[in-house]
Amino acid sequence: MKNRLKILRAENDMTQAQLADETGVSRQTINAIEKGKFDPSLPLAFRFARLFKLSIEEIFQDEEA
Amino acid sequence: MKNRLKILRAENDMTQAQLADETGVSRQTINAIEKGKFDPSLPLAFRFARLFKLSIEEIFQDEEA
DNA sequence: TTAATATGTCAAGTTTTATTTACATTTTAT
DNA sequence: ATAAAATGTAAATAAAACTTGACATATTAA
Numbered sequence: 001m002k003n004r005l006k007i008l009r010a011e012n013d014m015t016q017a018q019l020a021d022e023t024g025v026s027r028q029t030i031n032a033i034e035k036g037k038f039d040p041s042l043p044l045a046f047r048f049a050r051l052f053k054l055s056i057e058e059i060f061q062d063e064e065a
Numbered sequence: 066m067k068n069r070l071k072i073l074r075a076e077n078d079m080t081q082a083q084l085a086d087e088t089g090v091s092r093q094t095i096n097a098i099e100k101g102k103f104d105p106s107l108p109l110a111f112r113f114a115r116l117f118k119l120s121i122e123e124i125f126q127d128e129e130a
Numbered sequence: 131t132t133a134a135t136a137t138g139t140c141a142a143g144t145t146t147t148a149t150t151t152a153c154a155t156t157t158t159a160t
Numbered sequence: 161a162t163a164a165a166a167t168g169t170a171a172a173t174a175a176a177a178c179t180t181g182a183c184a185t186a187t188t189a190a
């Protein structure tokens with residue numbers, strides 16, 4: 001699963017720590033998601049979408065067959 | 066997290082077992098998600114969206130503050 | 131009415147994701 | 161060049177998703 005979190009942080013001038021704080025997870029969790037180590041839970045995906053005022057599909061791109 | 070899976074199944078004349086089969090999870094997982102026992106993983110949410118040709122937001126409704 | 135199909139639920143176990151802690155590296159600012 | 165801030169990473173643990181198997185109830189069909 002690809003995602004645009006790093007770009008969205010840049011557009012909004014946010015650090016990983018700030019995004020972590022705003023979405024209620026650890027900085028390391030943000031880093032791991034950005035690096036594709038794992039996917040966020042659906043509730044966390046909704047929090048990203050709400051924060052950036054985008055749809056989940058605009059932030060995360062499925063890569064399944 | 067609310068969802069419209071039961072309605073979407075009805076509209077598409079599918080059983081829980083069929084939906085489970087099409088999305089690669091167990092029937093009990095479908096039942097548990099429909100009944101709100103837990104949320105699907107983000108990849109599974111994408112599979113539902115792709116199957117029903119809807120956005121994730123059209124299937125799942127966040128209920129956070 | 132009986133059998134078959136579909137749904138609801140529960141407990142136990144496995145797998146995956148989230149969190150914590152801790153430290154290393156890189157980038158930015160002074 | 162140095163300090164501070166930001167990012168990357170890894171191991172251990174906790175939490176959540178998901179499976180399996182079993183059984184009860186409800187709905188549908190013969």
